[in-house]
Amino acid sequence: MTANKPWWRPDGFYVYAVLYLTFIYLPVLFLPLFSFNDSKYIAFPLKGFTLQWYSEMINNPSMLNALANSVKIGLVVAILSTIFGLLAAKAVTRYRLPGRGPIVGFIMIPLVIPEIILGISLLILISLANIPLSLLTVGFAHLLLCIPFSMLVLVSRMEGFDRSMEEAGLDLGENAWMTFWRVTFPIVLPGIVASLLLTFTISFDEFVLAFFLSSIEPTLPVYIWSSLRFPSKLPATLALGATIFLISFVIVTFAEWVRRRGVRLESTSGI
Amino acid sequence: MLDISSGLSMKNSISQSKLHFRLRRLFIQSESVRGYTMLSPTFLAMVLGLAMPLVVLFTLSFWLQEYLDFIRTFSFANYFEFFQKPIFGKLLLKSIRISGLVTIVTVLLAYPMAYFIAFRIKKNKLIWLILITVPFWTSYLLRVFAWKIMLGYNGVINSGLKSLGFISEPLAFLLYNPTSVVITLAHAWAAFAILPIYVSLEKIDRSLLEAARDLGETAWMTFLRVTLPLSLPGVIAASLLVFIPTVGDYVTPSLVGGPRGIMIGNIIQSMFGESQNWPMGAAISVMSMFTVAIMISLFLWGTHSYRKRIA
Numbered sequence: 001m002t003a004n005k006p007w008w009r010p011d012g013f014y015v016y017a018v019l020y021l022t023f024i025y026l027p028v029l030f031l032p033l034f035s036f037n038d039s040k041y042i043a044f045p046l047k048g049f050t051l052q053w054y055s056e057m058i059n060n061p062s063m064l065n066a067l068a069n070s071v072k073i074g075l076v077v078a079i080l081s082t083i084f085g086l087l088a089a090k091a092v093t094r095y096r097l098p099g100r101g102p103i104v105g106f107i108m109i110p111l112v113i114p115e116i117i118l119g120i121s122l123l124i125l126i127s128l129a130n131i132p133l134s135l136l137t138v139g140f141a142h143l144l145l146c147i148p149f150s151m152l153v154l155v156s157r158m159e160g161f162d163r164s165m166e167e168a169g170l171d172l173g174e175n176a177w178m179t180f181w182r183v184t185f186p187i188v189l190p191g192i193v194a195s196l197l198l199t200f201t202i203s204f205d206e207f208v209l210a211f212f213l214s215s216i217e218p219t220l221p222v223y224i225w226s227s228l229r230f231p232s233k234l235p236a237t238l239a240l241g242a243t244i245f246l247i248s249f250v251i252v253t254f255a256e257w258v259r260r261r262g263v264r265l266e267s268t269s270g271i
Numbered sequence: 272m273l274d275i276s277s278g279l280s281m282k283n284s285i286s287q288s289k290l291h292f293r294l295r296r297l298f299i300q301s302e303s304v305r306g307y308t309m310l311s312p313t314f315l316a317m318v319l320g321l322a323m324p325l326v327v328l329f330t331l332s333f334w335l336q337e338y339l340d341f342i343r344t345f346s347f348a349n350y351f352e353f354f355q356k357p358i359f360g361k362l363l364l365k366s367i368r369i370s371g372l373v374t375i376v377t378v379l380l381a382y383p384m385a386y387f388i389a390f391r392i393k394k395n396k397l398i399w400l401i402l403i404t405v406p407f408w409t410s411y412l413l414r415v416f417a418w419k420i421m422l423g424y425n426g427v428i429n430s431g432l433k434s435l436g437f438i439s440e441p442l443a444f445l446l447y448n449p450t451s452v453v454i455t456l457a458h459a460w461a462a463f464a465i466l467p468i469y470v471s472l473e474k475i476d477r478s479l480l481e482a483a484r485d486l487g488e489t490a491w492m493t494f495l496r497v498t499l500p501l502s503l504p505g506v507i508a509a510s511l512l513v514f515i516p517t518v519g520d521y522v523t524p525s526l527v528g529g530p531r532g533i534m535i536g537n538i539i540q541s542m543f544g545e546s547q548n549w550p551m552g553a554a555i556s557v558m559s560m561f562t563v564a565i566m567i568s569l570f571l572w573g574t575h576s577y578r579k580r581i582a
């Protein structure tokens with residue numbers, strides 16, 4: 001029915017899609033544009049091409065320090081929250097658990113609570129317990145925020161595969177640990193990779209919790225927040241934003257490529 | 272003899288099945304014990320980092336601040352202050368209005384896009400989904416800040432229009448008002464609305480749509496009577512995903528809102544910052560959560576009765 005129509009039908013939906021993409025891309029694309037502009041002021045007309053802001057970015061130790069803090073927290077949080085998420089996802093998908101619904105609902109609360117509430121509640125608890133604010137407190141808050149996301153991703157992956165494969169592993173004489181390692185783990189691996197990437201991204205970009213729970217050591221978003229108030233620091237911040245954008249674009253494209261390759265291999269090796 | 276042996280074997284089999292039953296129960300019990308053990312680290316982390324802080328927040332809202340210390344006696348003073356000073360209630364209502372508007376705008380703009388990807392795109396849907404999420408990999412702060420660059424007094428729109436000769440003076444009304452907050456938030460949360468709506472549209476059984484068309488419905492009526500009701504779960508999820516976080520947002524109002532665009536999040540933040548009145552901040556937070564919970568219940572109740580009526 002639709003086969004003999006041309007693939008390009010310029011109907012209202014295509015026009016709308018193009019307009020919508022313009023709406024979501026346009027503001028974001030001005031960031032890299034002005035990061036190459038040879039002027040302290042972020043305004044038209046453009047003055048000329050420069051890499052000055054990028055060299056300023058690279059030669060700014062406090063910015064690099066904040067970047068290192070964010071990467072550190074992001075890596076630790078990604079690994080820990082994926083482990084927590086994996087355990088919880090296995091528990092709720094593989095075992096009969098009375099009261100499973102309320103427990104899962106409770107774990108998912110961070111998804112449906114404004115971050116500012118989570119941030120101040122943790123701040124109150126931490127200061128009443130006389131624990132000094134540090135990168136550790138930020139990391140702990142990020143862990144709480146990331147566990148539900150990790151669990152969601154992993155539950156959907158675990159629900160997808162056939163439990164009899166695990167049983168076959170056990171029947172063939174593997175112990176529980178080896179069964180996990182040789183059967184469950186390879187099947188769940190794409191979910192684990194997705195969870196690691198997602199939780200790293202969430203932690204790396206998280207501002208509100210870090211704002212309330214960090215001390216003198218800032219994460220990158222906290223650093224960006226403080227530099228937004230100084231117009232002289234802005235071009236270098238834009239350069240940083242453009243760089244992060246490019247790097248995350250490459251990482252996510254690569255992850256997607258790996259995932260699709262995995263799917264293709266799975267479908268060709270099947271019967 | 273025969274009787275006895277058969278009776279014996281029967282007895283035997285009964286005790287066997289009893290034993291079997293007991294073993295089964297034990298196994299099931301141990302199975303859930305193992306499940307709970309596996310769940311316990313996550314659960315404990317959540318009790319420690321979520322339940323306890325919320326209890327403490329609630330408790331603190333009944334205390335008072337004295338310089339840098341808390342007066343730890345139970346009092347309703349903060350809640351009295353909340354209802355006495357109209358600023359708090361007004362700001363809370365304004366925040367809910369702004370977030371509600373953001374939710375409506377975001378969902379209305381996202382729906383046709385999600386529909387387009389689900390029904391019109393036949394190949395490479397994934398590329399479209401990636402295309403939509405790419406802009407959201409920049410930092411949230413910079414994404415919000417991008418709108419300050421767009422709408423500012425010397426920003427992209429003003430300086431662009433000026434250098435093109437359309438205006439001689441910058442348009443001051445673009446930035447620092449509730450409208451700029453709504454635009455910025457609608458942009459910042461777009462992906463959160465598109466994805467759930469897309470998923471619920473994608474799940475719809477296409478044969479239902481064909482059936483409706485075969486039975487003589489027009490395309491528009493098919494949409495209204497089949498597609499829209501079936502995609503409602505996605506719309507509800509999208510609305511909640513956008514509404515809840517934006518009510519408490521203070522980043523966007525403080526970057527693009529100006530004095531007329533501030534929201535309840537700004538007040539809460541200032542109570543924990545420059546104003547240094549944590550118990551009052553806690554009370555405002557509790558009131559905000561309470562109000563938001565009521566709004567959401569009303570919303571869910573409304574959509575539930577709508578779905579029941581059309582079912």
